[in-house]
Amino acid sequence: MDTDALTPARLRQLRAHKPYPAVSLTMPTHRAGQDGEQDAVRLRNLMAEAERRLGDDGVDRATGAGVRAQLERAVAELDLRQAQDGLAILADAQEYQLWRLPRSVPERVVLSDSYLTRNLVSAKAQARPYWVLVVAADRTTLWSGSGETLDEHTGDGFPQTRPQEDFDPQREERQGDTASTFTDEWTRQYLREVDGAVGSILEADPRPLFLVGLAPALSVLRDAGPATAAAVGRVVKGGLTDGPAAELLKELRPALDEYRTRHAAAVAGRLDAARGRKVFAAGLDEVWGAVRDERAALVVVEEHFQRTVRVTSGHLQPVDPSEPDDEEVREDIVDEIVETALDGGAEVIFVPDGTLTEHGGVAAELRY
Structure with missing residues (x-):
């Protein structure tokens, strides 16, 4: 898996x-x-x-x-x-x-x-997994993304197909035309159901959500419900409900890059503000102590940052990975910090290597 x-x-x-x-x-x-x-x-x-x-x-x-x-x-x-x-x-x-x-x-x-x-x-x-909802007037698919991998998510109500509407001669007689694809109530109800299904998935597995579809579909979907309204990015492109994954990822990449740049800037701003408020921790030892005490609200880690340490008198001391193993040596202390932080209700964000050089590869915004 x-x-x-x-x-x-x-x-x-x-x-x-x-x-x-x-x-x-x-x-x-x-x-x-x-x-x-x-x-x-x-x-x-x-x-x-x-x-x-x-x-x-x-x-x-x-x-x-x-x-x-x-x-x-x-x-x-x-x-x-x-x-x-x-x-x-x-x-x-x-x-x-x-x-x-x-x-x-x-x-x-x-x-x-x-x-x-x-x-x-x-x-x-x-x-940094994410969801992608690809919407059309008659069919909607959900895709699970992670890094350079994108796979269609089947189950939990997806893919969704809009039921066929019976022809309504009385409506045409009253209004003088047939319903527009994205303005008739039948389609709006269908998209509200799509929003509800996405909302249930986001509640069970929260991730950033991206929307893909033609402009009229995305416009209607914006008002369909709270789940799709909170999407972090939108790609105006039709004909991708069935992928293929490589083509969908290609169209998504600019939106993904823009979101990650925006998100990284927001994270840097939060850390700067935390330093100003003196609720900031940096380096393995400080951040480890903060997450163990559940004081960390946000933990930021460089993507490939890993260290081997020894626990000595309640503090972390870096050691050579080739040193003999004992119960006080932690080869994956960074992973331990990440899991402990998440268990304590903190947000964990990975950033590109070199972003936190002055902070020893890991930093945290504290609750107090």
């Missing part, structure tokens, strides 16, 4: 308590199988480590066999030619899940009573 499948409901399922052991296996990978042989060796080594851990942790034979079977099924399904920057395999005695991540992750095997989710959460936040 890709990170755009990580809805709040699915995340709750992953975090739910499970019979021990729930195995989380993570590793960095190379995109498009650029070094598939190295990835395959790393995966074999991690599978051997999981096998050893299952034996050492005193897992009963039947449960251990079930977990091993699920891990083997996951590996059999995995196609490293479709790899991104990281991989997570989650498995217990009943199920397995494969997650392709657009963010590098540490190489590790964790046995616990729930799955390790911080790498998934951070990868999704970095991917």
